[in-house]
C-alpha cells in the first residue's frame with residue numbers, strides 16, 4: 594500500500610484540506626483528512642508538500658508531440674509521446690488519427706490497438722503498476738478516428754483526396770483494423786450515410802463527436818438524434834455562426850445534450866470566444882483538448898501531422914495557409930481556460946479531467962475518489978504541473 598499527503602486535494606469538484614490518500618494496486622482505496630487518520634502500520638507516507646493533488650488530465654484529441662506522430666510506424670513514437678504527455682499532466686489519452694490513404698489509416702489503427710493492448714497486458718502482469726521497462730507514462734485508452742468522414746468544405750488540412758462518405762461497410766473496416774478500440778470518432782453529420790454510421794458507432798459505445806462540418810442546424814440535430822453527443826474543436830473547421838442561420842455552432846452552443854471541446858491555446862480561438870464558449874457550455878460540458886501535433890515541445894521548423902507537411906512559427910502550425918493542429922500542452926490549456934473565461938483553476942482542471950472522462954465514458958478516471966485509478970497531478974497554485982502519477986507510480990519528468 595502507498596500513502597500520499599498534500600496541502601489540498603481537488604476531486605475535482607470537492608476540496609479536501611490536508612488529505613491523506615491511500616493507494617493499493619494502483620487504485621485509490623481511501624481519502625481522509627490527515628489529522629483524523631492514522632497511517633496504517635508499515636506504510637510510509639509520500640509527502641507531496643503544500644501543493645494541490647488533482648486528477649490526472651485526459652486528452653481526447655492528440656496527434657503527437659516531441660517530434661513524433663501517433664501514426665508513425667516506429668517503436669519509439671508512442672513511448673516518447675506518452676512521456677511528454679505525462680510531463681504536462683496528462684495521465685491517459687486517445688491517440689488521434691488524421692485523414693490519410695485508407696491503407697495507411699488501417700495500418701495505423703492496427704498498430705495503435707496493438708500498443709493499447711500491450712499496455713493493458715503490462716498493467717495486468719506487473720505488481721508494481723509500472724511498465725515492463727520500469728518507467729511510467731501516460732496510458733493510451735482508445736483511438737480517436739478524426740476523418741475520413743468529414744466535410745470537403747470544412748476539411749481544414751485533411752487531404753481532400755482521402756476524404757470518404759461514411760458507410761457502415763467502411764466503418765466496419767476501421768473497427769476491425771482497430772480491434773474494436775475506436776472510442777471516439779469525429780464526423781460531419783450532413784454527409785450522406787452519416788446518421789446510420791453515427792447510430793452504429795454510438796451503439797458500439799463510441800463517443801461520436803460532430804466536427805469538420807458545414808452542417809446547418811437541422812442536419813446537426815439529426816446527428817444528435819442519431820447518437821452524437823459531443824463536438825470537436827468547436828468553432829474551428831465548422832460553418833461560422835450566423836445569427837439568422839445558426840448552423841452547427843448554433844446547435845453546439847445551445848443544445849444541452851452535447852458536450853464540446855475547444856483548443857484553448859490563444860491561437861485557435863480569441864480569449865473572448867473561449868469565454869463565450871465557457872458561458873454557453875458551462876462547468877460540466879466544457880472539455881479541453883490539445884489537438885497537439887509532433888511539433889509540440891520542439892523548436893520552430895517543419896513537422897508532419899500524419900502525412901501532412903506543417904510549418905511551425907511562434908506557436909502557430911500552418912499548412913496551405915490554414916491552421917494545422919497546435920503545439921498546446923494540457924497544463925497550459927487549463928491555465929488559459931481559467932484566465933480567458935475568468936474561471937477558478939479548480940473549475941478549469943475539471944474541464945481537463947472529470948469532463949473528458951464523463952463524455953468518453955472512461956470509468957474510474959478523471960476523478961480522485963475511492964475506487965478510481967490513482968492517476969493524479971501535483972499542481973502549484975498557478976497550475977504548473979510539478980509531478981505526475983499514473984496508477985500511483987510517478988512518471989519521469
Ligand SMILES: [Zn+2]
Nearest residue numbers: 654689739884
Ligand atoms: Zn486533430
